[in-house]
Amino acid sequence: MPVVYxxxxxxxxxxMDFLILWATARLGQLPASPWRLLAGAxxxxxxxxxxxxxxxxxxxxxxxxVLFSLLMVLATFYPLTWRRLIQVLVYFYLVAFAMGGAMLxxxxxxxxxxxxxxxxxxxxxxxxxxxxxxxxxxxxxxxxVRWGTGWLKKNIWQQMLHLPVVISFGGRPLAVKxxxxxxxxxRDPLSQRPVIIVEYSALQGILPPEIVKAYNGQGExxxxxxxxxxxxxxxxxxxxxxxxxxxxxxxxxLLGLRPDEVVVVTSERMIxxxxxxIGLYRERLSPEGSYRAxxxxxxxxxxxxx
Numbered sequence: 001m002p003v004v005y006x007x008x009x010x011x012x013x014x015x016m017d018f019l020i021l022w023a024t025a026r027l028g029q030l031p032a033s034p035w036r037l038l039a040g041a042x043x044x045x046x047x048x049x050x051x052x053x054x055x056x057x058x059x060x061x062x063x064x065x066v067l068f069s070l071l072m073v074l075a076t077f078y079p080l081t082w083r084r085l086i087q088v089l090v091y092f093y094l095v096a097f098a099m100g101g102a103m104l105x106x107x108x109x110x111x112x113x114x115x116x117x118x119x120x121x122x123x124x125x126x127x128x129x130x131x132x133x134x135x136x137x138x139x140x141x142x143x144x145v146r147w148g149t150g151w152l153k154k155n156i157w158q159q160m161l162h163l164p165v166v167i168s169f170g171g172r173p174l175a176v177k178x179x180x181x182x183x184x185x186x187r188d189p190l191s192q193r194p195v196i197i198v199e200y201s202a203l204q205g206i207l208p209p210e211i212v213k214a215y216n217g218q219g220e221x222x223x224x225x226x227x228x229x230x231x232x233x234x235x236x237x238x239x240x241x242x243x244x245x246x247x248x249x250x251x252x253x254l255l256g257l258r259p260d261e262v263v264v265v266t267s268e269r270m271i272x273x274x275x276x277x278i279g280l281y282r283e284r285l286s287p288e289g290s291y292r293a294x295x296x297x298x299x300x301x302x303x304x305x306x
Contacts, residue, residue: 010045017044021076023095028088030077040076044068069093165293166263166270167198167278169238172206173263178293179286186296188240188256188277194296195242195256195279202292203280208235211255215282223255242279254279264299273299 018041025032047068073088074080080088165178176198186195200207200215210233214226223241230236240256256277264271276299285294 010048013048014041014045017041017072020044020092020095021072024073024088024091025076027091027095030088032076036076040072043075044072162291163295164265165196165295166265167196167203168260168262169203169206169257170234171260174203174206176202176293177291178295179291180297180299181294186242186244186254186279188242190240191275191277193275193277194298195254195277196262196296196299197254197279197281197285197294199285199292200280200282203278208233211235211280215280221255221282223253226255240277242277244279254281256280262299264295 018037021032021037021040021044024030025037047065069089069092073085073092077088163178163180164175166173166175168174178196181197186197187193188195200211204212204215208230210226210229214221227236227239227241230239235257238258240258242254242256244252244254256279259276259278260274262273262276262278264273276296285292
């Protein structure tokens, strides 16, 4: 029977749970103050008292473990919609499993597992333990935070990357096929609104004659003169000039337009978004024509948060 130091058990589990919740917040891009992270970790540390339960009560302990996980997430990230709660729990268990695997790897490599056991799902620390395993768990959390968000966007979201969007100007809606571009970080430098890059030809039918004439003409676009020609029209309040560093150019400018709204159509619902800009791109975005717009990845996250 191992010697159990309750105070050490609580502290170690508090540190581990704090790291798990911190990495979950970063992966899910969720706001969480240090105090709320600590509150959630405190609830998780209390679960370490599960080691007092009889070893045979496995089903009871499993239920308690799930309940405490839910309480930790709610204490840290409340309020959450049901959809967002499920997403956060997935992030939470992903981080927990990754850190647990790194911890076991650290124990195996150092041969220091004799003083550390898992009882009832909680870490039990004995005397003479080298904390290499804790460093391994911290490293795993750091790796997930540093590279995990990009990996999730690139791989887990691949099934949802093609979405139809409906763009409205002056009460005239137009639907286009959009690709969620994880490399599109373009924002309006003034308002910080995300930018949806759209082929000019896809919106040509609902744009004013001045823009149509300029984009159909030969040679380079003179966006400043174009903006001046629209100064007296209702479109003047919609105009932005957006600098960018991609789309085949080292530096360039896009004509940005503020729509009435953009509707992102997912498999489950239609999400209306107003805080967004449309950047007109003169060339084709897809050689095959499979999409005609590049959707900012933040808009997908917003649509998933509803």
